[in-house]
Amino acid sequence: MSLFEIPIEKLKGIGPKKGELFRKLKVTSIGELIYFFPRDYSFRGEEVEISRAEGLDKCLIKATVCSPVVTTRITGGRTISRVSVFDQSGSLKLVFFNNRFISGMLSYGEEYYFSGKVERNGGHLQMVSPMFYKTADTRELNPVYHLTAGLSNLTVEKAVKKALEMLPEKINDPIPLEIREKYDLADLGFTIRTIHFPDTQENLSKARNRASFEELLVLMLGLSVIREKKRRETAIVTEKSYLEEYKKLLSFSMTDDQEKACRDCISDMLKNTQPMNRLVQGDVGSGKTAVAAAVAHTAIKNGMQVAFMAPTEILARQHFNTLRKIFENTDISVEILTGAMTVKQKNIVREKIASGEVDIAVGTHALLTDKTVFKNLGLAVTDEQHRFGVSQRAALNSKGNDPHVLVMSATPIPRTLSLIIYGDLDISEIRTMPPGRQKVETLVIDSSKRKRAYGFLKQQIAEGHQCYIVCPFVEDSETENVASVETFAQDLMLGEFSDISVGVLHGKMKAADKESVMADFVSGKISVLVSTTVIEVGVDVPNANVIMIENGERFGLSQLHQLRGRVGRGNVKSYCIIVSDSSSENAGKRLNTMKTMHDGFGIAEEDLKLRGPGDFFGRRQHGLPEITIAGLKNMDILLQAQECSDFIQKNNLLSEKSYRGLKTQVNRFLKRAEDIDFN
């Protein structure tokens, strides 16, 4: 019996309650627990007394809890918990965010080991979100697992240890020996034990390389199965291209790249075999909407209906206005469906969609999938941020046809990575910008010049413009980022910008609140928008001409470029001010690239060179765990896995006996992929 078939509760010490928590982490069987790799490794730090801890990067403190845990609510349903501890040399305050279970985990009068960084905050010493343990551990590298409220790292560690004991002496390795030898990969037994409990850094690297290789290989083989399956779907017949006719509708002539993208899409449709499944990549402002409209036009002329889906209502309205304008002198009917409309209005539009009277229905993803029945849907245009997946696709397939799918994205990905990140999509690129586009002047400053920069922002606002400020961020913590954006904005409102209207936006806000803040910014009610990086990239506020980005060194270049793309949309001269106090040479070099480079594709390649591929993942669900992504410091493993996957497919090796284990892994991936939505 495979360990993947033994439920997690069969482990000693794991009852139904803990089992439920493991299930939350998507660990349901002992096999999955063995493959539940640490997200990181901690070095607990040198053991010191509290009085000597300040200034150390990381330390381990043995101390006794000397206060109750006090938990208070902060905005957005989040909590902050505080507790004091002491040793013979002094006392220390501990701060935890959003951990309601902390009071059950730390008992008054008990002694624990706390690991973290000690900082001075006002008059006292504090540690924010320390790891804590009941016993000291002398190992140098300790696994750090993904957790969920109520499940401690130690519990996971213990469970993993027990699970590892259940492994047979000789494990069947899904990667056949010939491949392991060819790519110099460690065997599975070594890999699994080392990845959870590494003895040396060197062995850990070996184990991680092997694990990453396997994950990438399984992913690539799985994606090829998905692609193969798509080939067997059928689309509505497209008889001819109407591109030339469409071009006459535009007030400008398309750039060569735009035209090429249109032709790519239309020829996909004209093949009349499987539906188009294409991504159009291009910088903000490169004119992707005109391309999507061209494809929609040909689809409609061939008798299809089009769903045009945006991630937010504001963006939907923006697209609606653009499309209405393009098609104003034609018989193509464009309608919008948004949550803000009354039930009656929505019903009227839905009826028109159902009867086929509407050619293009613009709306948010939810509105166009949920309850909306099309007469003859042939094309779904969608935005990368909210990919639309299997269930939504099924909801759109009211007539049993598989619609063509066109995805638009403003985040260029280097070609070498696009295959795994975009998996099954064909890709067109728009690299040239429409003529006359001005560059956003980019400056890199340190915080001594921040005041002057604020002065500049105020001057721009006095001239009637608007600004974005992307606030400093706390590494790895959305919760603390929210706290920080709120305090940062408050400081600005009370200080520097006290006579100017300031708005705040972050990812933890309710969708409706976000939309209303954005609407106020669009209408000009708000002059300065302070936000984390999560704000919608697609929103067009031509009047905003300055973006100021704090902690510039923390971002990848592509991300900075993405942020910069929020300004420079109108006719006014625009600026991007990057604030950074980093003294690192590499950071300085990277940031200076931003001053001279303005092409997203070039910047993406540069980013790949300087920071490795990690930054490019996580923008969509690719199904790769963080450990692999973090481990991808260079491209070697990725290229090797690619080569190996091609070899296996070409020779149809998955059907061979020695590849049975690998095939099982691929099937398991495909089962997970049903939830992942590779669309």
Ligand code: ADP
């Ligand atoms: P994005 O790629 O960011 O979606 P849009 O489609 O919103 O870009 O286009 C940005 C602006 O550029 C729009 O106002 C659009 O009308 C204009 N535009 C698009 N293509 C061209 C072109 N070839 N020549 C001139 N203006 C264009």
Ligand code: MG
């Ligand atoms: Mg756009």
